[in-house]
Structures are given as C-alpha cells and as structure tokens.
Amino acid sequence: MTQHNIHVYYKNVSSEMIGPEHGISRAQFEQLARQTSPLIAELNRQRDSGQTAYRDLPYNTHYPEQVKTMAAQIRNDCENFVVLGIGGSALGNIALQSALNPALYNWDDGQRSGPRLFVFDNVDPHQFGSFLDWVGDRLDKTVFNVISKSGRTAETAAQMLVIFEMIRQKLGPDGLKKQVIATTDATSGTLRKIADAAALRTLEVPDGVGGRFSVLSPVGLLSAAVCGIDIDALLAGARAMDQRCKTEAFFENPAALNAAINWHLYNRGKHISVMMPYSHSLKDMADWYRQLWAESLGKSHDLQGGEVFVGPTPVNALGTTDQHSQVQLYRQGPNNKLFTFLQVKTFNRDVVIGPAPETAPELGYLAGQPMSRLLNAEKTATEYALLSDKRPCLTVLFDTIDAAAAGQFIYLYEVTTSLAGLLFNINAYDQPAVELGKDATFALMDKPGSEALAEKIRPVERMDEAFLI
Numbered sequence: 001m002t003q004h005n006i007h008v009y010y011k012n013v014s015s016e017m018i019g020p021e022h023g024i025s026r027a028q029f030e031q032l033a034r035q036t037s038p039l040i041a042e043l044n045r046q047r048d049s050g051q052t053a054y055r056d057l058p059y060n061t062h063y064p065e066q067v068k069t070m071a072a073q074i075r076n077d078c079e080n081f082v083v084l085g086i087g088g089s090a091l092g093n094i095a096l097q098s099a100l101n102p103a104l105y106n107w108d109d110g111q112r113s114g115p116r117l118f119v120f121d122n123v124d125p126h127q128f129g130s131f132l133d134w135v136g137d138r139l140d141k142t143v144f145n146v147i148s149k150s151g152r153t154a155e156t157a158a159q160m161l162v163i164f165e166m167i168r169q170k171l172g173p174d175g176l177k178k179q180v181i182a183t184t185d186a187t188s189g190t191l192r193k194i195a196d197a198a199a200l201r202t203l204e205v206p207d208g209v210g211g212r213f214s215v216l217s218p219v220g221l222l223s224a225a226v227c228g229i230d231i232d233a234l235l236a237g238a239r240a241m242d243q244r245c246k247t248e249a250f251f252e253n254p255a256a257l258n259a260a261i262n263w264h265l266y267n268r269g270k271h272i273s274v275m276m277p278y279s280h281s282l283k284d285m286a287d288w289y290r291q292l293w294a295e296s297l298g299k300s301h302d303l304q305g306g307e308v309f310v311g312p313t314p315v316n317a318l319g320t321t322d323q324h325s326q327v328q329l330y331r332q333g334p335n336n337k338l339f340t341f342l343q344v345k346t347f348n349r350d351v352v353i354g355p356a357p358e359t360a361p362e363l364g365y366l367a368g369q370p371m372s373r374l375l376n377a378e379k380t381a382t383e384y385a386l387l388s389d390k391r392p393c394l395t396v397l398f399d400t401i402d403a404a405a406a407g408q409f410i411y412l413y414e415v416t417t418s419l420a421g422l423l424f425n426i427n428a429y430d431q432p433a434v435e436l437g438k439d440a441t442f443a444l445m446d447k448p449g450s451e452a453l454a455e456k457i458r459p460v461e462r463m464d465e466a467f468l469i
C-alpha cells in the first residue's frame with residue numbers, strides 16, 4: 001500500500017464478502033471502470049475549461065496568505081471569533097474545527113491556542129439570544145465573520161443585523177470596521193454592498209465556487225487559521241488527493257471508485273448512504289458530507305432535461321453512540337443502505353482504561369486497554385455484524401487525524417461528488433429546490449415584491465383547524 005494519510009477500503013462491498021445479490025462482482029467492477037474512466041477524463045476537461053473552480057483552490061497562493069495575515073491580527077486582538085453563515089458558509093468551518101482542535105477547545109483556556117470559535121448556522125432565538133447575553137460585554141474582544149456568497153440569505157442577514165445593531169449601540173459606528181469581517185462575492189451582492197459602504201474588512205468567496213464546495217477558500221480557511229489550524233498542511237493534503245483523483249486509472253483513483261460504488265449500489269436499491277465515523281472528531285465531517293451529497297445529487301432532472309428524481313439520501317451516524325440507537329435497523333431493517341465508516345488508525349491521544357474493582361472481575365478484560373482499541377474493535381464488530389446480514393460497507397481509513405488528512409478527505413469527497421454527478425447525469429452544482437424555500441421565506445416575511453408568492457403560500461401557512469387535534 002502506498003503511503004497516503006487516507007485510504008478507501010472497498011472489499012466489503014464485493015460479492016466475495018456479501019454475495020452476488022447485494023455485492024459487486026469482479027465483472028461488475030470492470031464494467032464500472034469502463035463506464036467511469038471516460039467520466040474522470042470528462043471531469044478533468046471540465047476543470048481545464050474552468051467549470052469546476054473548486055478543484056484549483058488548493059493551488060491558490062493568494063487566499064492563504066491573505067487569510068494568514070488577517071488571522072494573525074485577529075488572534076492578537078480578540079478572544080472570540082464568531083461565524084455568521086449557514087449551509088456551505090458554515091458546515092466546513094464547523095467540520096474543520098471539530099476535526100482538528102480539542103473537543104473542549106472553547107471551554108478550557110489550556111486546550112486552545114486561539115480565540116473561542118462559535119458558528120451560528122441557525123436563527124433560533126433561544127440559542128442566539130443566549131449567546132447575545134454572553135457576548136454583550138465582550139464585543140470589543142469579539143470578531144464576527146459574516147459569510148454569505150449571495151448576501152441575500154435570510155438567516156445570515158438576520159444574525160448580521162442583530163449583531164450590527166448591538167455593535168453600533170455599544171461601540172459606536174466605528175465598531176463595525178473593527179469587529180466585522182465580511183466574506184462574500186468579490187464584486188456583487190447585498191453583503192458586498194453593505195461591506196463596501198461600511199468600509200468593512202472583506203474576504204472573497206471565489207467566483208464559480210458554490211457554498212458547499214468552498215471550505216478550502218477564505219470561507220473555511222479564516223476561522224481555521226484563527227483557531228490555530230495549519231491551513232498550509234490542509235491545502236497540501238488537498239493537493240495530494242488531487243493527484244490521486246486526476247488519474248483515469250479507475251482502480252487507482254479513490255474518488256472514482258467511491259463514486260462508482262455509490263452509484264452502482266444506488267441503482268441496486270441502496271438508496272440510503274450512511275456515513276458513520278468512529279471518531280467524535282470526524283462527526284461534523286459527516287455533517288459536511290451530508291450537505292454536499294444531498295444538495296449536489298438530489299435532482300429531479302437530468303442534464304438533458306428528462307425527469308429522473310434521483311439522489312442517494314445521506315444519513316449521519318456516530319460510532320459507537322449509534323450502535324445503541326441505529327444498528328438494530330441497519331442490520332435487520334431493509335437492505336437499502338450503503339455504509340461508509342470513517343476509521344482512525346492512530347488517535348492523537350489515547351486514554352487507558354482503569355482497573356476493574358474486585359467486585360466486578362467480569363470487567364477485567366477492559367482494564368489497562370487503550371480506549372482507542374475499544375473504539376476500533378467496535379467498528380470492526382459492527383462491520384462484521386452488518387456483513388453477516390449482507391450489508392455493503394466501505395471504510396475511509398485515516399492513518400491519523402491531522403490537517404493534511406482533513407484536506408485529503410474534503411477533496412476526496414468533493415471530487416467523488418462531481419464524479420457521482422456525472423454518473424447520475426445530473427448537475428451537481430446547483431440547488432434550485434433550496435432557492436424556492438429561500439424565496440418563500442422572503443414572501444412569508446413580507447419582503448416587498450413577493451406578494452404573489454405569499455398568496456400561493458397562504459393555504460400552507462394557515463393551519464386548518466379541522467385537522468388540528
């Protein structure tokens with residue numbers, strides 16, 4: 001096996017392991033190679049013609065330099081860094097922070113090397129109100145990064161307007177310049193207009209990069225750098241994965257294999273794709289993946305305009321927690337799922353389990369064992385149990401979790417998504433169904449110009465008493 005930080009292990013989707021009805025035979029793998037290799041070439045062509053700008057982010061030198069300069073300033077001046085954004089403007093930030101910083105980073109000053117990080121990707125007044133109560137007296141030590149490519153997203157706009165007003169009231173009109181950074185389109189959009197008028201510091205959401213593909217741009221890099229994550233190593237990891245994902249040699253290309261296996265099994269009734277990290281640090285990577293997969297692949301029409309209504313449903317689970325919640329269903333419910341485990345070979349730290357009391361010698365088998373051994377044993381045990389019920393299982397194996405491995409994982413799944421889009425013959429880069437929800441929100445919030453849509457929504461808005469019990 002060549003030396004890489006992460007590997008995809010796919011034997012446990014094969015018919016050799018789970019039989020011909022649910023598994024993939026050698027001949028089927030060969031057929032997948034023949035079908036997918038031209039699509040790898042097609043994706044490489046799309047990249048060369050500038051259609052997949054996210055592919056080149058790891059090679060951009062301007063963004064990381066700009067971000068590192070800004071991050072150094074922020075680390076000097078502030079104690080709290082707050083991301084206001086949603087979807088692709090938040091999930092990557094959360095995933096990087098959970099993967100690469102200690103679990104109690106925000107709570108324990110001894111465990112963090114930078115400001116606390118908060119990412120608010122909702123408009124829940126209970127949650128946000130509680131934060132406002134806390135941050136009110138700390139505003140001069142808090143920097144807010146408003147991230148919105150479009151600038152018109154209601155959730156981000158609402159959070160921003162609350163914070164702007166609070167800053168104006170407590171710190172005066174110049175407060176915004178010091179405490180707010182806007183990450184948005186370089187030239188157009190609502191947030192760009194606001195930022196320019198208020199002379200805010202800004203970073204750019206690169207042209208042609210959709211929210212869910214933007215984590216390796218200033219969208220995800222700033223909060224990472226502020227919190228001490230090595231963004232150079234992150235980008236180097238992505239570049240290393242790019243080399244592997246470019247090759248048209250199907251069996252050497254982890255993104256191609258991953259996409260083709262997912263696509264093949266979807267076509268054989270595995271409509272649910274469960275990502276189950278056996279690592280708490282990777283829990284939010286699965287959340288990031290869930291958005292990437294769902295928004296990119298859930299489409300009603302193919303590229304020729306025909307109705308298709310395709311898309312694997314991504315589901316997150318967490319090992320071992322969800323063994324005690326989901327595995328009953330996963331083993332004995334419908335065989336309609338593909339499982340992808342995330343497994344870590346060597347954890348950055350370990351915990352040794354204490355001795356068993358004399359009254360409970362039956363716990364003696366645990367005594368003195370590293371906790372990581374138990375976690376990984378449970379992964380194998382769950383996989384074994386699933387395989388015994390002929391459930392297909394993939395594993396993404398991390399040698400260890402570091403910035404380079406995170407960069408590899410992110411890039412692997414971005415390219416996997418692009419290739420899956422080509423296999424499904426759909427546009428992986430738009431999200432028309434999300435846009436309707438955004439417009440309907442405007443209408444329900446009485447935004448001028450939305451009156452006609454508001455009228456159409458009334459029957460849904462008004463609850464029919466006859467059905468309310």
Ligand code: PA5
Nearest residue numbers: 087088089148149150153211212
């Ligand atoms: O992936 C996407 O494009 C979306 O999830 C967006 O990131 C999300 O809707 C937020 O959009 P914006 O950054 O324009 O506020």
